[in-house]
Amino acid sequence: MDEKREAQAGEEEAGAAGSGKRGEDAGRRNRNKTVLLAVGAAVLAVLIVGAFFALGYCVGGHSGQPERPALGGELREKVQGRLQARRENARGFVEDEGTDIFKGSVTSVEGSKVTVETPHGTETFVVGDATRYPGAGPGGEAGVENSGAAELTPGKNITAMVRKGADGSWEAQVVRVPGERGKR
Numbered sequence: 001m002d003e004k005r006e007a008q009a010g011e012e013e014a015g016a017a018g019s020g021k022r023g024e025d026a027g028r029r030n031r032n033k034t035v036l037l038a039v040g041a042a043v044l045a046v047l048i049v050g051a052f053f054a055l056g057y058c059v060g061g062h063s064g065q066p067e068r069p070a071l072g073g074e075l076r077e078k079v080q081g082r083l084q085a086r087r088e089n090a091r092g093f094v095e096d097e098g099t100d101i102f103k104g105s106v107t108s109v110e111g112s113k114v115t116v117e118t119p120h121g122t123e124t125f126v127v128g129d130a131t132r133y134p135g136a137g138p139g140g141e142a143g144v145e146n147s148g149a150a151e152l153t154p155g156k157n158i159t160a161m162v163r164k165g166a167d168g169s170w171e172a173q174v175v176r177v178p179g180e181r182g183k184r
Contacts, residue, residue, distance in 0.1 A: 098164030106156045114152055114172070116160065125162045125170035127152070132174045151177045 102125065104118035115124045133148020152158065158177050162170040 100162055102160045102162060106152055106154050106158055108154060109152050116158065125160060125172045127172045127175065131172045134176055
């Protein structure tokens, strides 16, 4: 029996010597458990928040983007009002007796006579000192000699507001050459 006691005493001594190491290992394990629990709780929280966001997205139909005001309401009315005013202004000019608008490509220029190919056929008009050329440079400015006639070359697309003259020919009031300086 003495041998058993000695064996137990030896084990206890060995256990007492190693108990410091065991204590450190147990403390590390407790810290590791705490860290793992905290990380697990954070992951779980993120998953729950994500699930609620997805549910709200699907049920509510929202994209998560801030809503941009649609072209409606006050803005739409304002834009339509401006467009309507411009149409009425142009209509007032064209509805005068003997006025028209020619829009097309210049096919020839002979002196003051300009021929334009429009969707409705070929039209000819004359340009004069009173013709304005907005966007064609200094000739389009008030009080400056017209030099915009030089912009009228074959192949150029133009828009001309014309009136019937006393002799029955079309006289240009305004000739616009899109894509030139001063384009609005």
